[in-house]
Amino acid sequence: MPAALLSRDDLIARLGDVFREHGFEGASLSAITAATGLGKGSLYNHFPGGKDEMATAVLAHVDAWFEHEVYAPLRDTGRDAEDPRQAIAAMFAAVDTYFRGGGRICLVGAFALDATRDRFAAAVQDYFVRWIAALAACLRRGGVKHARALAETIVAGIQGALVLSRALNDTAAFGRQLRQLQHQAESALA
Amino acid sequence: MPAALLSRDDLIARLGDVFREHGFEGASLSAITAATGLGKGSLYNHFPGGKDEMATAVLAHVDAWFEHEVYAPLRDTGRDAEDPRQAIAAMFAAVDTYFRGGGRICLVGAFALDATRDRFAAAVQDYFVRWIAALAACLRRGGVKHARALAETIVAGIQGALVLSRALNDTAAFGRQLRQLQHQAESALA
DNA sequence: GTCTATAGAGTGATAGAC
DNA sequence: GTCTATCACTCTATAGAC
Numbered sequence: 001m002p003a004a005l006l007s008r009d010d011l012i013a014r015l016g017d018v019f020r021e022h023g024f025e026g027a028s029l030s031a032i033t034a035a036t037g038l039g040k041g042s043l044y045n046h047f048p049g050g051k052d053e054m055a056t057a058v059l060a061h062v063d064a065w066f067e068h069e070v071y072a073p074l075r076d077t078g079r080d081a082e083d084p085r086q087a088i089a090a091m092f093a094a095v096d097t098y099f100r101g102g103g104r105i106c107l108v109g110a111f112a113l114d115a116t117r118d119r120f121a122a123a124v125q126d127y128f129v130r131w132i133a134a135l136a137a138c139l140r141r142g143g144v145k146h147a148r149a150l151a152e153t154i155v156a157g158i159q160g161a162l163v164l165s166r167a168l169n170d171t172a173a174f175g176r177q178l179r180q181l182q183h184q185a186e187s188a189l190a
Numbered sequence: 191m192p193a194a195l196l197s198r199d200d201l202i203a204r205l206g207d208v209f210r211e212h213g214f215e216g217a218s219l220s221a222i223t224a225a226t227g228l229g230k231g232s233l234y235n236h237f238p239g240g241k242d243e244m245a246t247a248v249l250a251h252v253d254a255w256f257e258h259e260v261y262a263p264l265r266d267t268g269r270d271a272e273d274p275r276q277a278i279a280a281m282f283a284a285v286d287t288y289f290r291g292g293g294r295i296c297l298v299g300a301f302a303l304d305a306t307r308d309r310f311a312a313a314v315q316d317y318f319v320r321w322i323a324a325l326a327a328c329l330r331r332g333g334v335k336h337a338r339a340l341a342e343t344i345v346a347g348i349q350g351a352l353v354l355s356r357a358l359n360d361t362a363a364f365g366r367q368l369r370q371l372q373h374q375a376e377s378a379l380a
Numbered sequence: 381g382t383c384t385a386t387a388g389a390g391t392g393a394t395a396g397a398c
Numbered sequence: 399g400t401c402t403a404t405c406a407c408t409c410t411a412t413a414g415a416c
Contacts (some may be wrong), residue, residue, distance in 0.1 A: 156363075
């Protein structure tokens, strides 16, 4: 067989970019073809289920990244006073990197807003439930009283920061919100 | 001429529902026809520019609502200690009503996230710029030091709360975030 | 009769599935 | 590449308020 032009990981990363850019409905197969360099035949070879399966694969990829880089470190935080603070600083750093300082939106958040949500409701809900739970566990271990409420505020704040920085076309707004949220978390830990 | 089946305001309201539900790309003319009861001929009679003009009209309608119900009251707040507090409480009440307690998303925020943003960038940016400016002016009049930063946090927080409540399929999350943000504003005013 | 809101068949282009 | 369905949109025609 001919060599694959793209590894599966590269392919999924590019699919993610297309879905982030155009949304699920707006991501036409021709846009996907242009972004990946793969013809329709190749795409259907990799994803017999079509666009639905492509989006599912991208969501699973995003989920795996957050599980490894964000949720697990938060959950594995010890009880030493400094640990939760460091874990939360690491989370904010990871988030800033992942979202390219506000230049990249959250695919899961975008899917949550439109009718796409119904198709991928389970994956969308899971992403947020697990993020909030992992962050709340870390905060609780740091002695925060209303850990669950604060975790919800921080996760919502990050999503809002992405909307705002895209709307204002100002990635600096994302950084400002991230720092404000991190400060809010650190104040609660102190 | 035949009587209009729908007033222009009703028509625009229904168009808004369709765009909120499906996004700009996902809002097909057949979905619009189904939601409005109007055939293509009627729709193109009202909006010769097609979907673009429909979305522009909806955004203008949203803008007018927020200008009248949210921005103007915030800007017109006096300098009495109680005024900014009341104006901000009124803003949160208006926001809760408009977004149906979290059951309705923000069309402008949704447009900000996908590629639609480029088409309507000016209207999208304007909505957020004016909201933040009006809220910051009110906070500043209430003696808040970093009024602009807090205003940004609150507006971003509202957008994030909408994403979260849709993602979790839990409108109660929207109410919780709204109360938290209002408390944050009131603490800064005190 | 004029004008406007209606309806919907028909256009070419393009969608996603295979 | 081929397929059918559907896309946004055009055009012609009619109904009815003035």
